[in-house]
Amino acid sequence: MSLHDKKSLTTISLPEAVKRPGVGTLSVAGKELEFERNEQLVRLFGSAAMFNHGGGKFNDIDLSNALAKIRELPCVVIQPKYSVNSIKHQMLQNIGISASDGALIPHIADFIPDLLLIEKATPEDQEILVNGSRLKVQKGDERLAIKVFDIKHTSESNPSYCAEIAMYSLMLANWLESQPSLSKRFYVSANAYLWTLKKQGESSIDALENKIKRTPAECVSALIDDSEVTYLRYYLGAVRQFFEDVSRVIKVADISPDSWKSLDWHVVSSCSNCDWLGDKRHLGKAQHGCIDNARDSYCITSASDSGHLSLIPGITRGAKKTLELNSIFDASSLSTSMGHPALQQHTMLKKEAGILPAKTKAILDNQLDKDSSAVIASLAGYSNLQLFVSINFDASAGLLTGMSVSGLVTEYISGVSPTRFSAVPFIVDEKTLEAEWVALEGLLSQIADNIERAEQVLGKKDIKGQIHIWESYSQIWWECNLNCVNACR
């Protein structure tokens, strides 16, 4: 969804959008891939494929008509179109947008996912509800599941594409609820897929096409096998965030034509597709003038001219916020901040506190430098002590909300079970740095205790340890190995 069409951009004071030269080619390649795959589906599903083909292309089809006409299962609906604009306010209320913010959301265009797979409900499935939550499908549910697929000309899935499918699915759940005759017969499944190029060369669909006979179940299984799961449970929340961001930006934009300049911005790798990045290295010569004539309107040139903190690789939005709260507003101030307490108030800053100012200076001066005190660590081949640390983080507050540690100690003797340390939780009671430190100190003490207990269990001092950190916000496993003699003391 774009807030402005191209025409309106020229009449308001936003700078001209400058697209990378390769974007058009990518878009054409994406359309060709969609066409090829749609044809493949038609061959595969035969009369169970619902589509409109004409003028050398596949055309959009009205979803309510298509669903009403379903006669055989499983079936696929190619390029279905549905709209939530007439139920916009109800839909926004359903997903938790306040009435005042919802009133700011502009017209919502039609949604046209590439493909829907319709099949019988299974008890392993989950239904997406209109508010974005999920509900387990009950045994004996006779409704039909609608699974959203999107075809992507990309080697693998990424969070933006998954969020796009989450948008399609959640909007579809709301649309379905507004169609009483259909909502009794269908539900939107939380199992949605991206049909990327990942399986190219070992495609199950290609293999199936070479078989003389194939069953509908084999076709469905091949389609799912060639696609990537989108794990919508992680992305449905992003839809609400998206609409909240839209209303936030509109509120700022409504103040004055130039107020977009006061929005917070931060150049990161995900900016690479943005039309206002202004990276001349990736633009045609014809577009260089746009950037040169309005350097403060494009993010890369503006960052470079103003010494914006996002110039420094690794500085995240959170790290920038912490620095700004401590009156370090630009790269120049950061380059002279060695020993500043702000560098101890954020995980990333803390990690790089010893080198960040020098690194920033080297970038600003364009001079290579080296860190003579740097130490390179290596991972232990095995560990006697394994500690599992779970950390929950409130991204909006920038604070931890709770932690826990459990573990095991073993000497890898056949027939001897590991000694297990049960989980000990540490809750951060208040949203303050002090309360966070109390909990963190408790966790570190517990880790030190566990190391001592491990030494006692094994009867030696030089055991090897490994800490697995599970951080639920980003769902990433981090591992750090340590030699327990030196660590956590």
Ligand code: SF4
């Ligand atoms: S910060 Fe990134 S995404 Fe935002 S306007 Fe600048 S380049 Fe675009």
